[in-house]
Amino acid sequence: MAQSQALEVQEKKELVSKEEKTVPVRYFVPTTDIFETEDALTVVMEVPGVDREAVDISVENDVLRVEAKIDPSKYDGMEPLYTEYNVGHFARSFTLSNKIDQQQISAQLQDGVLTLTLKKVKEAIPRRIAIG
Amino acid sequence: MPMLFDPFEHLQQFQRALDAFRASGWLGSGPSAGGAYPPLNIFRKGDDIVIIIEVPGVRKSDFDIKVERNTLRIAGSKTVEYGDKAAAHRRERLAGRFDRAITLPIEIDADKIKAECRDGILALYLPRAERDKPKSITVQ
Numbered sequence: 001m002a003q004s005q006a007l008e009v010q011e012k013k014e015l016v017s018k019e020e021k022t023v024p025v026r027y028f029v030p031t032t033d034i035f036e037t038e039d040a041l042t043v044v045m046e047v048p049g050v051d052r053e054a055v056d057i058s059v060e061n062d063v064l065r066v067e068a069k070i071d072p073s074k075y076d077g078m079e080p081l082y083t084e085y086n087v088g089h090f091a092r093s094f095t096l097s098n099k100i101d102q103q104q105i106s107a108q109l110q111d112g113v114l115t116l117t118l119k120k121v122k123e124a125i126p127r128r129i130a131i132g
Numbered sequence: 133m134p135m136l137f138d139p140f141e142h143l144q145q146f147q148r149a150l151d152a153f154r155a156s157g158w159l160g161s162g163p164s165a166g167g168a169y170p171p172l173n174i175f176r177k178g179d180d181i182v183i184i185i186e187v188p189g190v191r192k193s194d195f196d197i198k199v200e201r202n203t204l205r206i207a208g209s210k211t212v213e214y215g216d217k218a219a220a221h222r223r224e225r226l227a228g229r230f231d232r233a234i235t236l237p238i239e240i241d242a243d244k245i246k247a248e249c250r251d252g253i254l255a256l257y258l259p260r261a262e263r264d265k266p267k268s269i270t271v272q
Contacts, residue, residue, distance in 0.1 A: 007210060007228030009169050023140040026147050031188075034222040035214055042218070046188035046225060048252030072143045078175035078182055080153040085171040085186065088147055112188035112252015 009084075015091055030068065030090040030114075039125050041100060041118040047090045048112035049074075055109060057116065059102050065093040068114065099124040159234065169230045170206070170254075179265060181236065181258040188252035189225070195249065197256070199242050204256070207231040239264035 015027040030045040047055070047068040054069040068090040075087075096102065096118070104119040150173065158174065172185045187210065195208040212227035214220075239261040246257040 007169050007226050007230055009171050010224075010226065023144065025140050025144050031224045031226075032222060033212070033214070033220070033225045035218040035220045037215075037218050041221075042214075044214075044225065046252070048186040048188040050251060072139075072146050075146060075175070078177050080149050080156075080173065081176050081181070082156045082158040082174040083150045083153040084173060086147055086150045087173075088143065109251075111191060112186070 012085055026086065026088045027091045028086075028088050029092055030066075032092060034094075039120055041120065043094065043116040043118065045090070045092065045114045045116075046112060047109075047114050049087070050090070050109070050112065050114075052109050055107070055114060057105070057107055059096065059105065062096050062098075062102075063093055064096050064105075064116075064118075065091070066114070066116070067091045158237065168232045170232065172206075172232075172234070179260045181238065181240065181260065183234075183256040183258065185254040185256075186252060187249075187254050189227075190249075190252070190254075192249045195247075195254070197247055199240070199245060201242075202237075202239055203233055203235045204258075205231070205233045206254075 010031060013029040015029050017027075030047050032046075033044040035042055035044075043064075043066075045066065045068070049070045050068040051071065054071065056065075056067040056069075058065050070087060070089060072087070099120050100118045101121045106117045106119075108115045108117075170185050170187050172183050175182045175184065183204070185206070187208075189212060190208055190210045194210070195206070197207070198205040207230065209229045210227050212225045236258070240258040241261045244259045248255045248257075
């Protein structure tokens, strides 16, 4: 397993999309790890401050789109004094290969980390060949 | 004409406010200057201070938070583990230990500090010490 880099501040990357939005609210790109095991592809995204109900996962035209919204009303009555990071919704899209069974995508959210498990189609799971 | 509450406007204004305070000198030029992990946002709610920190993937038990007079020390470790059988396609998440100390320019009541960790957000509620609160002076 590769060594993790030392922990340092990762400035939030802002989402730059091809289509312009009608409202100038800033969306950010969640830090993502993607790794592959024998039977599935796992996508792990950091989305702190997002509630279970505020995650929207959709697949359309082989594109997996994840949108995770934060609740700005939690900050009501709070005046900023000193800030080091900005806060906003998260969105990221990935093109899925035909190895993925689009009907079998599951997701879990814990401690602000969203884990998407994309199971591979049976044909894409490697088969062991026994020597007779 | 009644003002309609526009949720986007609300978030947009909030984002602008956060940006405006990036260069704030509130925390002073002491050793607590920004740049260390985890990045934090400090808010005022009434008389009290609220510190919000984004720590996705860090569990409650991984924190070690100490307070001494008006210095707050936030330490802990962030683990990112995927097991042996995984082949990485993309690695962006960082992991490791963190240890950050911040000295606040106001006095806080250490006995009444509350810390909550939920959905990867650590929120610290620091009530201001009674003797530090400004007192109104009536003019005779």
